[in-house]
Amino acid sequence: MTTDIILKANNLSKFFGNGTSEVRAVNKVSLKIKRGEMVLIMGPSGSGKTTLLSMLGALLSSTSGEVVIDGTSISSMNNNELAALRAKKIGFVFQAFNLLEALNVEENILFPAQLNVGGTNAAKKRLDELLDRLGLTSRRYALPNTLSGGEKQRVAIGRALINQPAIILADEPTGNLDSHKGQEVMMLLHDIARDDGCAVLMVTHDPRVEEIADRVLWLEDGAIHDRKTEKHSWVKDPVCGMRIDEWTATFITEYKNKRYVFCSQRCLDRFNTEAEKYVHKTE
Amino acid sequence: MIYWSLKTLFAEPMRLFISALAVSVSFLLVIFFSAVFEGESNQMVAYLKKMDADVWVMQKGVSNMHMASSMVWDWKVDKIARIAGVKDVSAILYLNGPVKIGGKDWFSYIMGISPEHKRTGPWDIAKGKAIPEPGEAVIPEVISKLAGIQIGEEIKMIDRKLRVVGLTRGTFSMASSVVFVSHKDLGELLEGRDQFSYIMVYAKPGVSAQTLVERIKDEIDKVNALSSEDFVESDWQLGVQMGAEILIMMTTIGTLLATLIVAFTAYSLVERKKQELAVAKALGFSNGQIYIAALCQSVVITGIGLLLTLLFAYTLLPWLPAIAPQINLAVRFHQFIPIAVIALPIAVVASFIAARTVVKLDPMTVFSG
Numbered sequence: 014m015t016t017d018i019i020l021k022a023n024n025l026s027k028f029f030g031n032g033t034s035e036v037r038a039v040n041k042v043s044l045k046i047k048r049g050e051m052v053l054i055m056g057p058s059g060s061g062k063t064t065l066l067s068m069l070g071a072l073l074s075s076t077s078g079e080v081v082i083d084g085t086s087i088s089s090m091n092n093n094e095l096a097a098l099r100a101k102k103i104g105f106v107f108q109a110f111n112l113l114e115a116l117n118v119e120e121n122i123l124f125p126a127q128l129n130v131g132g133t134n135a136a137k138k139r140l141d142e143l144l145d146r147l148g149l150t151s152r153r154y155a156l157p158n159t160l161s162g163g164e165k166q167r168v169a170i171g172r173a174l175i176n177q178p179a180i181i182l183a184d185e186p187t188g189n190l191d192s193h194k195g196q197e198v199m200m201l202l203h204d205i206a207r208d209d210g211c212a213v214l215m216v217t218h219d220p221r222v223e224e225i226a227d228r229v230l231w232l233e234d235g236a237i238h239d240r241k242t243e244k245h246s247w248v249k250d251p252v253c254g255m256r257i258d259e260w261t262a263t264f265i266t267e268y269k270n271k272r273y274v275f276c277s278q279r280c281l282d283r284f285n286t287e288a289e290k291y292v293h294k295t296e
Numbered sequence: 297m298i299y300w301s302l303k304t305l306f307a308e309p310m311r312l313f314i315s316a317l318a319v320s321v322s323f324l325l326v327i328f329f330s331a332v333f334e335g336e337s338n339q340m341v342a343y344l345k346k347m348d349a350d351v352w353v354m355q356k357g358v359s360n361m362h363m364a365s366s367m368v369w370d371w372k373v374d375k376i377a378r379i380a381g382v383k384d385v386s387a388i389l390y391l392n393g394p395v396k397i398g399g400k401d402w403f404s405y406i407m408g409i410s411p412e413h414k415r416t417g418p419w420d421i422a423k424g425k426a427i428p429e430p431g432e433a434v435i436p437e438v439i440s441k442l443a444g445i446q447i448g449e450e451i452k453m454i455d456r457k458l459r460v461v462g463l464t465r466g467t468f469s470m471a472s473s474v475v476f477v478s479h480k481d482l483g484e485l486l487e488g489r490d491q492f493s494y495i496m497v498y499a500k501p502g503v504s505a506q507t508l509v510e511r512i513k514d515e516i517d518k519v520n521a522l523s524s525e526d527f528v529e530s531d532w533q534l535g536v537q538m539g540a541e542i543l544i545m546m547t548t549i550g551t552l553l554a555t556l557i558v559a560f561t562a563y564s565l566v567e568r569k570k571q572e573l574a575v576a577k578a579l580g581f582s583n584g585q586i587y588i589a590a591l592c593q594s595v596v597i598t599g600i601g602l603l604l605t606l607l608f609a610y611t612l613l614p615w616l617p618a619i620a621p622q623i624n625l626a627v628r629f630h631q632f633i634p635i636a637v638i639a640l641p642i643a644v645v646a647s648f649i650a651a652r653t654v655v656k657l658d659p660m661t662v663f664s665g
Contacts, residue, residue: 063663072578072659093582100580107662111575113300115307124300125579172579184663 104173163194319601335624398443408482424462
């Protein structure tokens with residue numbers, strides 16, 4: 014069944030523990046994501062972003078509520094049906110890339126294709142297109158341990174796209190990349206949503222991505238609300254110079270009674286080692 | 297998934313080789329014990345085979361040589377010689393017991409032989425003389441080396457001191473070496489100078505062993521006669537019965553060891569590749585598909601272990617007696633067959649442990665960046 018709404022969550026909740034020790038990781042979250050839409054889920058650490066993403070990705074069952082993917086409710090599906098659904102409808106991109114060490118670039122991208130009709134042979138043409146699109150043609154036989162972080166993430170994106178999924182779920186895809194490589198990956202995901210009509214749902218701390226996202230969902234204490242219409246307080250990362258929304262930033266420090274905001278842990282760490290240098294640069 | 301499992305396995309060839317080698321060692325252990333058992337069993341009947349008699353005659357009620365005692369009056373030897381169809385007879389006095397050589401007791405087949413009885417002595421002389429006179433003994437060359445005893449030195453049979461005059465080949469066994477002494481010495485010791493234990497009967501051309509057996513049983517009182525084939529088989533079976541339990545035990549230990557090694561290897565592979573398997577699960581591979589990948593690895597490790605076993609068993613093991621002459625090894629291909637048969641069940645059973653980890657694997661771990 015094809016519909017414009019590709020992913021829907023109705024009153025989705027996930028509680029861990031019980032009684033007084035019960036933690037409401039996600040509490041009655043409802044959302045809808047359309048084809049071709051790029052949606053960010055942001056929020057402070059421990060707000061339930063990954064738990065929500067796992068439930069939307071059919072990796073974690075909910076305590077209550079319903080997830081509908083491409084018109085099919087997954088609530089009553091067994092493990093094998095969920096696995097088949099993931100293989101067909103969902104592409105995953107992870108912060109740690111999670112490439113398979115023994116397989117080269119081509120084999121990593123083709124890995125999920127064996128779950129699709131026609132297997133890896135039928136996916137060869139698409140593989141060539143993806144390698145070209147992701148700028149990996151010259152690296153097709155390289156093993157993951159010889160790739161840069163950016164290349165690894167591009168391979169992971171290729172792997173997520175090989176089965177032409179309806180939705181890509183990305184968990185901190187720029188978390189292990191420097192700002193330049195992070196930007197590259199973001200633009201790739203943005204193009205995928207725009208050109209392929211594939212919905213991209215991304216959990217991120219990276220405020221730079223906000224600019225290219227269609228919507229930003231703010232998750233705090235397990236509850237979600239749309240944040241695109243809210244006002245921003247833009248400041249500059251003293252290390253990389255990126256524009257950051259002070260309101261949502263999570264990498265913050267104080268130096269000589271002044272507040273500094275960073276795009277990533279990497280920039281924060283750099284600042285902490287040579288604060289004077291970056292303070293003067295800002296001034 | 298199977299392609300991934302093979303590539304992952306072969307990506308670390310040294311680890312794979314060590315695992316397969318460990319499997320192979322446990323399989324080799326089983327083959328080694330089978331080969332020793334078969335070698336020892338062969339050696340147990342070596343004397344019977346080498347004498348090449350058509351019929352063996354012994355005391356009534358006796359049907360073995362190993363662990364047996366038999367006494368037949370010497371006049372019966374002459375009587376048997378006169379039976380129609382008998383070409384020749386030879387007789388030995390026999391005792392199954394320890395001989396003290398170089399301060400150590402060697403459990404032996406002690407053959408009391410005399411020069412007038414042909415074809416009763418050693419068949420391969422390494423040094424010295426073959427037929428001992430009274431006060432003399434001919435012992436296996438292997439014992440002389442192990443015990444440090446040379447020709448001219450003394451050994452002790454019960455309370456009788458004998459001088460070594462000859463060394464033989466093909467007569468050593470861990471359980472029953474063949475020591476030759478004079479009929480007179482053994483006869484005095486057993487108080488049976490006018491007796492023999494076993495009579496070897498050689499048939500005239502055209503006369504079958506079975507015909508002779510029937511004639512001997514008809515014409516001679518209180519004796520048992522067996523064709524050489526039946527007598528060898530009877531002793532062989534006795535050896536098999538005695539060693540079967542040990543062999544089964546060693547085979548079981550070897551099999552369990554191999555299963556444990558494959559299981560540990562498969563489990564550690566799954567444990568080390570947990571994150572990758574979680575990724576596979578997240579991407580849509582089912583528990584069954586991932587289990588088949590783990591099983592495939594177990595099968596490959598066991599298969600390579602099996603090939604190494606074949607290689608080592610039939611190229612290296614036969615050289616072992618050159619280093620350790622006390623070991624009688626009979627390495628035969630049929631010893632490999634039960635191992636080849638149990639190899640697949642071993643791989644399947646071993647992969648069960650890995651399967652447990654696969655089922656428990658939480659695909660959520662892919663998010664632990």
